[in-house]
Amino acid sequence: MTRCAARRLLPATVAALAWLLPLAAPATAMAPVGPAEGVRAGDRAPTVTAGSVEATTQAPGRWTWPVPGRPPIARPFQPPPAPWLPGHRGADLRAGPGTPVLAAGEGVVAFAGAVAGLPAVSVDHPGGLRTTYQPVVAVVRRGADVRRGQLLGRLSAAGSHCAPEACLHWGLRRGETYLDPLSLLGVDLRVRLLPIWGP
Numbered sequence: 001m002t003r004c005a006a007r008r009l010l011p012a013t014v015a016a017l018a019w020l021l022p023l024a025a026p027a028t029a030m031a032p033v034g035p036a037e038g039v040r041a042g043d044r045a046p047t048v049t050a051g052s053v054e055a056t057t058q059a060p061g062r063w064t065w066p067v068p069g070r071p072p073i074a075r076p077f078q079p080p081p082a083p084w085l086p087g088h089r090g091a092d093l094r095a096g097p098g099t100p101v102l103a104a105g106e107g108v109v110a111f112a113g114a115v116a117g118l119p120a121v122s123v124d125h126p127g128g129l130r131t132t133y134q135p136v137v138a139v140v141r142r143g144a145d146v147r148r149g150q151l152l153g154r155l156s157a158a159g160s161h162c163a164p165e166a167c168l169h170w171g172l173r174r175g176e177t178y179l180d181p182l183s184l185l186g187v188d189l190r191v192r193l194l195p196i197w198g199p
Contacts, residue, residue, distance in 0.1 A: 063105045063184040064149050066133060066170050067095045074167045077180035089178045090132070090171035097157035097166045101136045103146040104170070104184060105129075112138035112152075118159035121152045131181065132171035135159035 065071060071093040078088040107125035114120070120134040123146060135156035140146060161169045172181035 062148070064102065065093075065185065066102050066104045066131070066152075067093055067099050067155070067168055068102070071095055071168075073182070074162050074165075077178075077182065079178065090169050091181050092161045092167045092169055094162065094165065094167045095155050097155055099155040099166075099168075101133050101152050101155055101168060103148060103150045103152055104131045104181070105148050107131075107146060109140045109142050109144045109146060109152075112140055112142050119153070119156055123152070128174050130173045131184075132169075132173070134169045134171075136168070 074092040074094045075088055077091050080086055101121070103123055105123075105125050107123040109121065110124045110130060111120065111122040115134070118135045119137045120132065121136050121138045121140065122130055122132045124130050133152060135158060136153040137156050138153040140150075140152050146152065155166055155168055157166050160166045170181045172179045172184065
């Protein structure tokens, strides 16, 4: 291609790029948010991070498992590489239908009802944290104060992330950012690869 022809093509190329770039820019705004996080239609899509809560939040006695005992973990928190990509924005804990679902920490019920037709509860805690529980048929109402370990509702068989088996999908957010709920209890399931010559 001659230098003269290239000069003629340059304005057309720039114009095409200027038209395409606005189409690509809003991708993050269209991030899909699953109903398990207690997000209603019209809410801004939160971001996702692999991080955990700081050590001060993990104070002994401040948090408890949201079901009695220490349940098997069916699927851990698995953040996507980018907020708009598929991932697992919470932890699935195995439990039978009707199992009591407990507040992981003290706080105020922010939501108790249905999200996309599935029963859910969310609790706001000090420090800007919010825990979410689904599918749970609530026995509490929005605005109610709850203690650590207080009954929020009972696990529903419908809408399980582990279908056909039942499990609780437990989520954690700080503002617009998803975090690993297991980090509240000091549980870290991330795989670490060690060099062959030792740690």
